[in-house]
Amino acid sequence: MVGKLKELNELKALENSGKTIILIANCAVRYSGRAESILAAGDRIVIIKQDNTILIHKPTGNSPVNYMKECSWQVDGNKPVLHAKSGKEFLDITLYKIYSLKSFVLEDNQKINLVGTERDMSDMIYANPEIVEPGLKPVSTEEQTQYGFIDVMCTDGKNNLVIIECKRYGADLSTVSQLRRYVEKVQESKGTTNVRGIVCAPKITSNAEAMLSNWGFKFCFVRPPNYLEEYDKSQMSLGNY
Amino acid sequence: MVGKLKELNELKALENSGKTIILIANCAVRYSGRAESILAAGDRIVIIKQDNTILIHKPTGNSPVNYMKECSWQVDGNKPVLHAKSGKEFLDITLYKIYSLKSFVLEDNQKINLVGTERDMSDMIYANPEIVEPGLKPVSTEEQTQYGFIDVMCTDGKNNLVIIECKRYGADLSTVSQLRRYVEKVQESKGTTNVRGIVCAPKITSNAEAMLSNWGFKFCFVRPPNYLEEYDKSQMSLGNY
């Protein structure tokens, strides 16, 4: 066991310090909990956050290879192993070489502000349902039912309730199943068959479209609010900064 | 603009170096692409991986606050800004203070080995369907249909096909919708109504259970292969290492 004891002691001293720890190390990882995993030795980035969330990243790829959130952890007394535990879950990181160990106290009180979600698309349709079909009048949005919540509900002026399910990217089989669940539930609770269903999305898979028409539902091409164009415009007007 | 120029130059020198870069900085982030986000200044961990995947982490929490995978990036010539681009997506990180900048060449050829997934659960049931219901005989597993793929298909000895949908964690409304899609599709393609549906999971939500029984389907309590117990056992027999 090579193990740089100096850095292991440093790491041990950081237990419960509430610091952000960045560890670059050759390590092996074992996880057991909801599932179980083994990862043989390799060079990795280990992040221990100030809330004791642990992330283990390989040198490539988007997602952490192992992780554990808001856990308790400690360095083993005898072996170069970091043990982490959270409820019934366990994570063991065996450290073969430590290339770098740094700790920080970081302050970040800001929350991210994200726009351009499906909710924005429902709001757009609720505000102006005629972009979906002439004659539609808004009734409700985000209405809760026992079978889930309905993005937008309208009337069509021909004595029908119209249930709209939005997808900001693409509609698929599960989208159609979801719409069907709502339509049937509303038909049941209102005791009427005058309930129509519409999927609004920029695209739909062919199988989903087949299922949609089998059920007498309708697809309507709707693009979500396009923030990218706004961004492009502002970039242009600002030049290259 | 405070900006430690020395570190900005170091960062610039790392463009296209193929190194893993760990940057601890006070920064603001702007993203535009599939959606759009703004994040005001705060202390964060910025990771640039060897495949030019960028992750930005707050000092707490599990998920990255912003990210971009396999992008191209560069440091602005005039401002302390890291520009990243991937297709039609943009990410700008404005660096107000750099607390730490380190780069590494990391080597990791290992792949994670994960067990205890839903697939393991279907395999278990396919190998021994009588744990679900006496008399069941396996027919197929992971069978592809136009309406999705069916986890396990069996016969029940009473001239019925039995379609089993497994969930490793919990079954919900969409699970029941999924099962229903398969049952109806098989009924249609076989031209018979002798098709039953069973959801196998360790738990099911109350609304899903109601919908399940409305459709004449059945819930069967099945726990996924319990690897945790195995882990506990091995830990015990090894003592404290």
Added chain:
DNA sequence: GGGGAGAGATGCCGC
């Protein structure tokens, strides 16, 4: 805390 559904989902596999 449970239930339901979206996500800048991501990642995997199959056709």
Added chain:
DNA sequence: GCGGCATTTCTCCCC
């Protein structure tokens, strides 16, 4: 590449 779907999903919102 698209399609379908699981994920140690995670996260948010609502009841």
